[in-house]
Amino acid sequence: MRVSANVLLLAMSFFLGCQTQKGNISNKEKAFKPGSIWNDNNGEVINAHGGGILYINKTYYWYGEKRGKSASEGVAVYSSKDLYRWKNEGIALAKSNDRNSEIAVGGLVERPKVIYNAKTKKYVMWFHLELPNKGYSAARAGVAVSDKATGPFVYLKSFRPNGHMSRDMTLYVDDDATAYHIYSARENYDLRITKLTDDYLSATTEDTLLFSSHREAPAVFKKDGLYYLITSGCTGWAPNKASLHTSTSLFGPWKLVEDPMNGPLAEKTFNGQSTYILPIAGKKDAFVFMADKWNPKDLKDSRYLWLPIQFKDGKPLITWQDAWNLDAFNQ
Numbered sequence: 001m002r003v004s005a006n007v008l009l010l011a012m013s014f015f016l017g018c019q020t021q022k023g024n025i026s027n028k029e030k031a032f033k034p035g036s037i038w039n040d041n042n043g044e045v046i047n048a049h050g051g052g053i054l055y056i057n058k059t060y061y062w063y064g065e066k067r068g069k070s071a072s073e074g075v076a077v078y079s080s081k082d083l084y085r086w087k088n089e090g091i092a093l094a095k096s097n098d099r100n101s102e103i104a105v106g107g108l109v110e111r112p113k114v115i116y117n118a119k120t121k122k123y124v125m126w127f128h129l130e131l132p133n134k135g136y137s138a139a140r141a142g143v144a145v146s147d148k149a150t151g152p153f154v155y156l157k158s159f160r161p162n163g164h165m166s167r168d169m170t171l172y173v174d175d176d177a178t179a180y181h182i183y184s185a186r187e188n189y190d191l192r193i194t195k196l197t198d199d200y201l202s203a204t205t206e207d208t209l210l211f212s213s214h215r216e217a218p219a220v221f222k223k224d225g226l227y228y229l230i231t232s233g234c235t236g237w238a239p240n241k242a243s244l245h246t247s248t249s250l251f252g253p254w255k256l257v258e259d260p261m262n263g264p265l266a267e268k269t270f271n272g273q274s275t276y277i278l279p280i281a282g283k284k285d286a287f288v289f290m291a292d293k294w295n296p297k298d299l300k301d302s303r304y305l306w307l308p309i310q311f312k313d314g315k316p317l318i319t320w321q322d323a324w325n326l327d328a329f330n331q
């Protein structure tokens, strides 16, 4: 009797194992647990901070800062078909060992974002670049390019867009495939936007001040023709209150509206800081708010806070949940 129970268990786990390999997901795996440790397919902790996600060819690619205790170790990339299970695809953009390189070890590569240019068939990465051993004084935008989503990306250049300092940033591609760089300028007092060139590799001179409220960590989404922009305050790695602006044009005017965070620690963005807003492929009006819960004593141990954006009376609401899954968008 005992033997047959064991055999049954073995057969069941073999069956479940095969199912998982075939792509079926277990209920246990089908959950986002904000703030807990998230592992990749190798059972290693995912190291992709200040990140963003590109969806292409039915695959999500998550790019983020690979961090050591404090060191910046380049840009990591993970892939997933379902957003729950992530395959480590290695280093998308490696730091250079050439001391003369702008991305040499000792400098910072922060908040990488990748977009795909259908005309040039290139994957284009922008990030906040700080030069080796110069703290946060360089304040430049860096650009790298690749033929493949997983890289390796080749570093091209860095600059201050139209002469403006450029620290925290995001990229946004609009419905007409025009891309934009939204960035913290003037010691983070200004938030600005630049339209990119058609190949996405450079900034055009269409560059506008959005507002001067001392904000960083911009993250954008669009719903029903209205753009939503979430930002954080500027308190280093420490969490603060998020703010939400809306506009019918990316170039503004932007209107400050109610902070959408809701629940315990909402006034501190649940101890996190915005990094990206992910539209769920194939689901209308389904967006995931992505934030980092930074651990400045050990940056690689910073955690991920992903929460669904819901709409109540037409206004976005981001409510804390210990665990949730994509069924939240079916309700």
Ligand code: DGJ
Binding pocket: 050, 110, 111, 168, 216, 217, 235, 236, 237, 273
């Ligand atoms: C806040 C920024 O949002 C982060 O990306 C990082 O640059 C820290 N400041 C450094 O203190």
